[in-house]
Amino acid sequence: GEDVEQSLFLSVREGDSSVINCTYTDSSSTYLYWYKQEPGAGLQLLTYIFSNMDMKQDQRLTVLLNKKDKHLSLRIADTQTGDSAIYFCAESLIMDSNYQLIWGAGTKLIIKP
């Protein structure tokens, strides 16, 4: 079956880079997404990558996709206190002729001063 796994916590110092990792099991993924969830707020799409790409950069965010290892990562450069949140990885799959999102459990990013 399909499954998406992430580490539950990541702690980094302010100003350092954060790297959040995600592994998935279904090689038929079309798009892979990173969502951010701040306390009391809804899930917000941060960035996404299409499955035929291996890298995407958007300002401080870099997404790397290794299809062979089914590994996705999100790098946040110059991590700031405002980056404190839970980050969810999700893959888009075709299930029963419909596109569904399969979600990881989320990685809580903790920023140390």
Add this chain to the structure above:
Amino acid sequence: DTGVSQDPRHKITKRGQNVTFRCDPISEHNRLYWYRQTLGQGPEFLTYFQNEAQLEKSRLLSDRFSAERPKGSFSTLEIQRTEQGDSAMYLCASSLRLAGSSYNEQFFGPGTRLTVL
């Protein structure tokens, strides 16, 4: 348009009572999703609509849960005879599904937090 809205934001109820939540999606979006999220977990898919048609319902979903989207705009999620295990955050999301595209960016509302005593 200010995004996806949900009402109420919080609901406390006693076990055995029925509750109903409302979701107003982004107006031009044709798809609407309901998820449930518990602490330390990602969103768990419940059901989704394309326009007014309910296209899929999670096989894990109890018959006590029902959702409607009568005019293809807002949606309601009803839980009958609530149980303590139903306590969770209920999230609504909407998206614009274009024919021939597999891109599926979902825009989420703030959620309704349900506490069953």
